[in-house]
Amino acid sequence: MPNTKEQRLDLIENCSLLLEGVLKPFSQTDNTAAGRMITQCQWLKERAENHDLPLPVKEGKLGSLLYIYTNGELFTADSTKEEIHDTEVKMQRIIRLAYEGQLLAKPSYTPYTLRCIDALITLLQTAPRPLSPYEQGLIPDLGQLKRLLDEGKIEPPLGAYKPQYPNFIKAERSIRDIPNGKDYFYTVSDLIFNGVRPDSWLTPEDADRETRNL
Amino acid sequence: MLALHKLFVQGIYGQLYRLYRWYERPILGPIQPESLSDQWAASEFVRRLRMEHADWLQVLHDMDAITANSQRSLYYSQKDVTNLVLQERLIAYSLGHLGVYNMGDYPIINAPQGVKYHFILASLLLVSEADEVKSFRNEWQQAAAFIEALALTDEQLEQLISGLNLRAGPNRADRIKSLQIAFAMGEIAVVITRDSVVVPKRKGPEDLPAEYYSPKPYTLGPHEEPGYVPPENRHSGLHNQAALAPDFNTSAESFKTTRQVDMKNLSPEDDAAAEALDDQGWNKDKVKQVLKSGNNFTETPFNPGDKLYGFNTTGRPRNLDNSAYLLDEASMDDVKSKYFKQGHWDKEGVKDYLALPCFNQASTIDVMAVTKPATGIQSTIGKATELLRYDGADGYTTGTMGKIMGGGGTQITLDTSALK
Known part of the structure; x- marks a missing residue:
């Protein structure tokens, strides 16, 4: 699992964006979700800045982030759709960086993402068995995603498969018996x-x- | 004969223990479990209990650890029980050599308005059911304040010291100190009983009115009558103390669910639940957290207008659109039946039952309605742990403590589009 300078810088950036954005109006206190989220982001940011944050971070150190994210605790009736999406993307990136110890997908990696999409399309088209309707539906979905990504019209993470890409839900289970399908x-x-x-x-x-050789 | 509703067993040297199963109502108050976190200690503990093999088999069967027809030796049964202890699915509490199990045999201090304070050894809480308990483990100042407020006469003090078998010097200060130490060390507790419910008079809103959420409002009497004064929240537990606030600043170690899942290698049951949650429109990170937070995933239908609830800290009403942990009418009624007593929520009990993180004060309830027919995923809330500290305004602090929340309540995760 990687533990790189790039991940630490990405963590610092996303924590700063939350602290200076959606969390800015709140004070740091431990009996509200917003206040607790400030504590969580500051802790991660300071550790990352001090090169004292081995990745992945233990789950117990990220409990507030994981719970607040899953339970949508930062949002009120006044929160706009865009604000919710924007905040959840930043929180999801922090979770993937700190909790899962993963590397973020970035525009500089788009050409290689497109190759992976092509490889999955080819794998489906050359599958050793007839495709299910969902797997067949996945091929045009992948084509559309490839085009949108290539044109810079979508930015990962997109979040849930549903509602735009329901074929992903069923294909995720059925594709496993095709060689390399799961990977x-x-x-x-x-x-x-x-x-x-x-x-x-x-x-x-x-x-x-x-x-290159997919 | 083994009675499985509460499991008491005796050690070979005569000590009595209550074995608490993870799905039972959490034991509140000052009692601490036996420390059995390493293999040797757990194995020796189990081996030294006076239990017939048939009794262990019954326990294992009751905990779904074996099938009813399992053929096995006592050695393997004890080994399985040891594993349950190590997994904290079976937790042991010592009653010591306690010989008196009747609460009525312990000293009582009568207070005005028919209130009775039963001073008991804390371990008696393992034996008796008590709705209202005061305990002050590690709460030195609160213990002192409680004793002072009782304004005990010398006779009453003597009655308590001798009745609880406490060691104390001859003078009054020594005896009060001894009582305070016994409270703070978690050795004694007070069970509060009332001759009858006194209908209070209203002056202001209750701290968390049940009427806010429920179509079947809780009532103690004529709340609308001028002059109504809500009763004091007498539930025990730090989360019920309005003067104390949780503080994590010294430790980022916090809330953690205990169930492990690997999203790319799920069990068939978890995979089916994950697929249903995908279908509802939740992203993978939230699906993983929902799977980690509970078990026994089943589908349950919802209709437009059905209410969903979420506990919250007073002050900033939440929009539940993005919440994956909700309560429906039935699960809220279940929580209410267990933790809404004498006009107040037992917030510590709610926190334990719903495995809420400490920043959720459970001091208000957010509510919203389902907008279209939908299928919810119902699950039993699993165990969670956290390290936390409570601070008072006067510099008082509990110090950092580990806490295990047993869970056991029921949560609902609903299709995201049915909430918007």
């Missing part, structure tokens, strides 16, 4: 929906080497 599916799913790249893609050169 290819989760690589693409991680890159697009979860906003993280494979652990071995430490640099664009690594990603290029690993995807």
Whole structure:
């Protein structure tokens, strides 16, 4: 599992964006979700700045972030759709960096993401058995995602498969019996929906080497 | 004969223990479990209990650790029980050599308005049911304040010292100190009983009115009558103390669910639950947290207008649209039946039952309605742990403490589009 300077800088950036953004109006206190989230972000940020944050961080140190994120604790009736999406993306990135110890998917890795999507499409088209309706539906979905990503019209993480891409839900289970199906599916799913790249893609050169022959 | 509703067993040297199963109502108050976190200690403890093999088999069966027809030796049964102890699914509390199990045999101090304070050895709480308990483990100042407020006569003090078998010097200060130490060390507790419910008079709103959420409002009487004074929240536990606030600043170690899941290698049951949660529109990170927070996932239907609830800290009403941990009418009624007593929520009990993190003060309830027919995923809330500290305004602090929340309540995760 990687433990890189890039991850620490990404953590600092996303914690700062929350502290200076959605959390700015609140005071640091431990009996509200917003106050507790400030404590959580400051702790992560300071540790990362001091090079004292081995990744992944123990779950017990991230309990507030995980609970507040899952339970939508920061949002009120006044929160706009955009604000909720924007905040959840930052929290999700912090979770993926700190809790899962993963590397973020970034625009410089888009060409290699496109290769992975192509590889998954090819795998489906050459599958050794007839495809289910969901797997068949996944092929145009992947084509659409590839185009949108290439044109810079979507930015990972997209979040849930549903509502735009319901075929991903069923195909995730059925594709496992196709050789390499599980690996290819989760690589693409991680890159697009979860906003993280494979652990071995430490640099664009690594990603290029690993995807050249897919 | 083994009675499984409460499990008491005797050690080979005569000590009595209550074995508490993880799904039972959490034991509140000052009692601490036996420290059995390493293999040797747990194994020796189990081996030294006076239990017939048939009794262990019954315990294992009751805990779903074996099937009813299992053929096994006592050695393997004890080994399985040891594993349950190590997993904290079976927790042992010592009653020592306690010989008196009747609360009525312990000293009582009568207070005005028919209130009776039963001073008991804390371990008696393992034996008796008590709705209202005061305890002050590690709460030195609160213990002193409580004793002072009782304004005990010398006779009453003597009655308590001898009745509780406490050691104390001859003078009054020594005896009060002895009582305070016994409270703060968690050796004694007070069970409060009342001859009858006194209907209070209203002056202001209750701290958390049940009427806010429930179509079946709780009532103690004519609340609308001018002059109504809500009763004091007498529930025990630090989370019920309005003067104390949780403080994590000295330690970022916090709330943690104990169930482990690997999202790319799920069991068939978890995979089915994950698929249902995917179908509801939750992203993978939230799906993982929901799976980690509970078990026994089942589907349950909802109709437009059905109410959903979430406990919260007073001051900033939440929009529940993005909440994956909700309560429906039935699960809220269940919480209420257990933890809404004598006009007040037992917030410590709510926190334990719903495995709430400490920053949730459980001091208000957010509510919203389902907007379209939908299927909810119902699950039993699992155990969670946290390290926390409570601070008072006067510099008082509990010090950092470990806390295990047993869970056991029921949570609902609903289709995201049915809440918006």
